[in-house]
Amino acid sequence: MSLAQQTNPHVVLMDLRMPELDGAAATAQLTLTVPGSRVLVLTVYDSDMDILKAIEAGAVGHLLKDTPHNELFAAVRAVARGERRLASSVAEKLMHRSMDQPADLLTARELQVLSLVADGLSNKKVASKLLIGEPTVKAHLVRVFDKLGVKGRTAAVMAALERGLLRH
Template sequence: MSGTVRLVVVDDHPVVRDGLRGMLAGQPDLEVVGEAGDGREALAQVARLHPDVVLVDLRMPRLDGVGTIRALTRDHPGVRALVLTTYDEDQDILRALEAGAVGYLLKDTPREELFRAVRAAARGESVLAPSVTARLLGRLRNPLPDVPSDRELEVLALVARGLTNRAVARSLSISEATVKTHLVHVFGKLGVDDRTAAVTVALERGLLSLDR
């Protein structure tokens, strides 16, 4: 990778975006060409500006960081997604990396490390905060229970909105029996016995958002 690295900064807090823009502006080879307050706005910016790297937070309205990363990976495979967040829970890290993020940094990362990470991400290299690496290694040694699939979480999100199994089936164009099967799998993976507990645990673990 040579020349200037073009970035889009995505965070739902304007003060954070301003701070990152000011920090990155001091580097002659790094240029913030756009910013967004949520995932949908970010995807529109990427389609218009064609950046090299998208610096993205995880918890955002309308479309969260994982959903944004997944869409970037699918629709803009040449754009690198680099997570910059305050959240370092195992599930957050795994979901972001599985969605296609090339790196995962925390917001207390020293600025010089952030600059190096952005340049490395632009080259397609993986970049992980030390604490994130430690968490991943720890998870390999002590695996967590299975995580619900995207489809299972999609069903659970509709349940969280108060839909019956029949209404969920209609909404997703699947059979009511399939809805029940998905929910049984979700209960098993989350270690719960009913719909309310499943929604509660999924929200607590960050697997589900009420904005979803």
């Protein structure tokens, strides 16, 4: 992470399975500490959970490692321009999933985080309770704020209660 902070890369190619920190957690941490960087996941895994974790963590693209070189290079350039890139198999999985739920619906993990915030827990305590990193909690909250169109924790809880997303 310190190398990324020193070099401030435009695009980071991220694997999902790494020895110390998984790719989704590393992506969440990177997007918080080096906000101008865009993460393109390049992995052999295309399971729904792997894809969603990476996208929810802030990745703007997800390609499989068997992607032809010319398509990979084009994707890196596109992501550098601010576009999103997904392997066709990944896009199809996300399309099927999104047809099952409204676009503004919070993910299960986002609801867990928001529910604990509604209970008065700090980001550190939420992270400890859910066995995730504090940067990941912050990343989830940023997405919750965006989806609910609010600017803070209290407003997010209130909006979720009003919409029936939380029961307290």
